[in-house]
Amino acid sequence: MLKILLAIFVLFAFVLASAQSKPESAPPNLGQLNIMIARFAPTQIRVDTSHLINGDQQALAKLIQAARILNPLFMRQLWSQNLATYDKVKLDRTPLGEARAHYYWINKNPWSELDEHRAFLPGVPPQKLPGANFYPENMTKSEFEDWLKTLSKDEQDLATGFFTVIRRDTAGKLRVVPYNQEYQADLEKAAALLREAAALTPNASLKKFLNSRAAAFLSNDYYQSDIDWMDLDAPIDITIGPYETYNDELFGYKAAFEAYVNLRDDAETNKLAAFAKHLQEIEDNLPEDPQYRTPKLGAAAPIRVVNEVFSSGDGEKGVQSAAYNLPNDDRVVQLKGSKRVMLRNIQEAKFRSVLIPIARRALAPQQQADASFEPFFTHILAHELMHGLGPHQIIIAGRETNPRLELKEVYSAIEEAKADVTGLFALQYMMDHAKEMDLTGILPADEAAERQLYTTFLASAFRSLRFGLNEAHGKGMALQFNYLMARGAFVARPDGTFGVDFQKIKPAVRDLTHELLTLEATGDHDGAKQMLDNLAVLRPAVKAVLDKLQGVPVDIEPQFVTANEIAPDPNAPAPSAPAPPPKRKAGKQRAVHG
């Protein structure tokens, strides 16, 4: 499964890198490094934990401590010299040394994620190692593949498994080492803390998951704990363990450790449940030929809305996850499906640090105030739900098939655009029927709410377009943007900003929804391709706005204020230490880093 939007971010990294490409291989100087760091807006992450009962309060502290252990563990996974190099960098107290240490912590290694993983320090490999520290540094792909052929089927499964590293024995021969051996000391410490937390929480599903995940850390068998994670339903919602394989660029086999310590967002969970009750009614009223509608929708994949208290390891590297889909073990997915966890407060932090500055540059002054987080997040929820609506099983000339197979390489962009615009349609439908649907108090439905929905969507369009058009979300957004422009629903103003025509936007959204659903229902590859060729382009007026966005942060650098209060970082500078003499730049606060 994909870490949500990772594709976009990787692509965006690429765009940024080429925008400010530095052909010379010299590491960045202080000025350059400060510009690189400023792409991440320092943002305080605070979460109200007062509603947690006492046992959960104590469990939360243990879980933050367990999650902290994964930071150095993850750094070891990236590079054998990572921790030693980081420690050395931290000793350099010059402004350049401090900037390097700061950026090191953001990236969790000396290679810059937003700059194609190029080194920002001297004396380290120029590029992140494709096999990270999962394989011997001097091992080639073909050496691994040749060795694999000499192994039994069971040994092959271990060698290519998620939870093993490959090392050399004293004779230089490759061998498999399981995570519970390679990272034994750290995993034992983390497992003990998970068990302590399990003893403290009164919640049965959390207790069960923490105990089985602790057992997995020691046994290296994660299967049962992945199943228990699917069943987890508790005020404390935690994801902790080895998950994503993106850091293994050699084969994509090896899972990196990460943790997200979250609290369930009950208000948003209720909103989601309220929307879910009406999905069939929305399906039955989609603007498409009734023969294409699904008479009985299947069960939707579970979505959890949470607020992140703390994240670590791969979950706190570079660009922050806004949501994730797990687990990755196909056996668990077949049995239990997968779960999508949406990090509401992280999305809000990104909204404030990235989307509001975009709105100030891209929107007409009188509309800027309407760009707001509530409709932004509600639309993201609707987008996710709408992936489940519309044509899924279709019949083309008597043949049973699906839109993905028929639309092929243009499917993702069409499906992303469909989820966006059908999301707008569905929210408008629910606003129009809020009383009958019992959504009063859950979904604001007045004229101001409508204005905010469409204006926020316009602002977020620029955020997506900024990522470029090489990827499905950007392409899908360009298609919608140009369609809505052509219909007069989005309007370019003489001053270079954009606005929404609230009379024209509703019929335009309805018609675009109709067109995209019909392309999917009829498996019309050529029609879809033609529509993308015509509309998934960046026109000059949009380019001019994107040019104005330079200097707007790309993402946030989280500062876990609440987590640091609940379970202080033992490696952070002591807060009670006497105030240091004033330094050059008082305004430039450094994150509290481990």
Ligand code: ZN
């Ligand atoms: Zn989507």
